[in-house]
Amino acid sequence: MRWRDTDKSSNIEDRRDQQMASAGVPSALLMRLLPFLLRTKIGRIVLLLGGAYLAFQYFTGGYSLEPSNTSGFSQSQSASNGQLQDENAQFVAAILGTTETVWNQLLKGRYVDPKLVLYRNMTSTGCGMGQAQSGPFYCPADSKVYIDLSFLEELKKLGAPGDFAFAYVIAHEVGHHVQNLLGTNAKVRQAQQATDKVGANQLSVGLELQADCYAGVWGHYVDKQLNLLEAGDVDEGIAAASAVGDDRLQKMAGRAVQPEAFTHGSSAQRIKWFKVGFASGDIASCNTFTAK
Template sequence: MRWRTGRQSNNVEDRRGQGSSRGKGGMKIGLLGTIAIVLIGWYMGANPIQLLGLVGGANTILGGFGGGSSSQEVTTGVPQDDAGRFASVVLASTEDVWNPVFRQLGGRYVEPKLVLFTDSTDSVCGYSTAATGPFYCPGDQKVYIDLGFFRELQNLGASGDFAQAYVLGHEIGHHVQNLMGTTDEVTRLQNSMSKTDGNALSVALELQADCYAGVWAHHAHQQFNILESGDIEEAINAAGSIGDDRLQRMSGRRINPDSFTHGSSTQRMEWFQRGLKSGDLKSCNTFGS
């Protein structure tokens, strides 16, 4: 991926090295540990994010939106290290893509913040550890990531800088959904349906974020010529590496599509490629007609 000459975004909060006061004394777990906890959550009918929080720190109390405030110091602006610069450049490219897309739709794109943290952090959505993985919080319109996640991604067989860019593009895709009202509508519908039907809507939401990541990549390459040989394969491989069926298989569980919340490897790869080829939001209707 050609990124070193790209513009860096100022919408970065760098909390790395500071952690969360609530996470002191907590234990660290890797991505495989995360998979195990998520699967335990599925089996028990519990919230996997809550389980992750309980593992991450003994004093953790997770709420939904509107969690406790954080006393962490924050460095804003453009990071100076290589990993931070990369994330900042990818964020800037999403801004440069989604701003004109929203203008063409007659709307306004509100640029999200990207929070870089180490080990644990607080958000409006609650306390999270690095084991939670990257996530988007609709309540404060911020994407959170411990960049160490990319090492865990490599352990799953997904390497390369554009595999990492795909992850960030997916999380920004959730921000696009939030701005368009899709997230609230899905939450409203899930409150009045069965767990199986609610999971199906979660899958549709995640696959649409994959498609939006493809839309971003399409326009970013058109505008900035960012893609190099092998980049698309890196992103597709990353999408396939974190499919629900593959993660369940890795954990030794029987594959259960009714429990999927993100989609199968095949689905994730297909929807990313659909957005990449079309560059059109209309092609990303994962919810059907």
């Protein structure tokens, strides 16, 4: 991708120099003890009591995320382009900038730029505690995308290297923000409450595939209008969509493929809907809930 000379978003919160702090107990120590505590009944009771205490501290103002050094960013501060010195963070800011350009054009007067939070390991979110092991995610409660840059290495391990592969992931999460703005997310969550687990999973698949399609719509305009794509970029995006298919991840985990347990869609489905959005550039083509 020809991203280096693009306008970079300033809607970045860099929390990578922050660490969990509460009652003087480092989060790293808690994480190391967690497997041992979960093995015994007493350990689980300790965790339950500790969680209740942390919740009390949080809601009474005694629990916070503190910078590990004086050069860290507070949660309310955004990082300027000059402060994002490392290349991966600059790349994220550039891709977020392209999503702002595309979606402000497509949703004129309706689009509100989301914040993107860079963090390490764990961070607080409007949807609860975010963890790197969950991968990049969007929180509709605070309208923020959360990314631990270590996911770049995970993408490579999954067989999806390349800058456009990671750009697709960012665009997918921004796609969830679009759904939130359009009210799709709320409608799906309401419908999930009125059905069984299998039905709720199917609705989740529709939501995720639509975000894939929206990522394709973004890719269409990045290619046709911004002229940022190079040879092989689309293949990288397709590889990323394939890499995170539910069927592939179930196989990699040594489990039988169970379509009824899918929450994001198969590799083939994710590739299909990314291609639909990329070919059309039209959000109306992304009706993943009624399409067969």
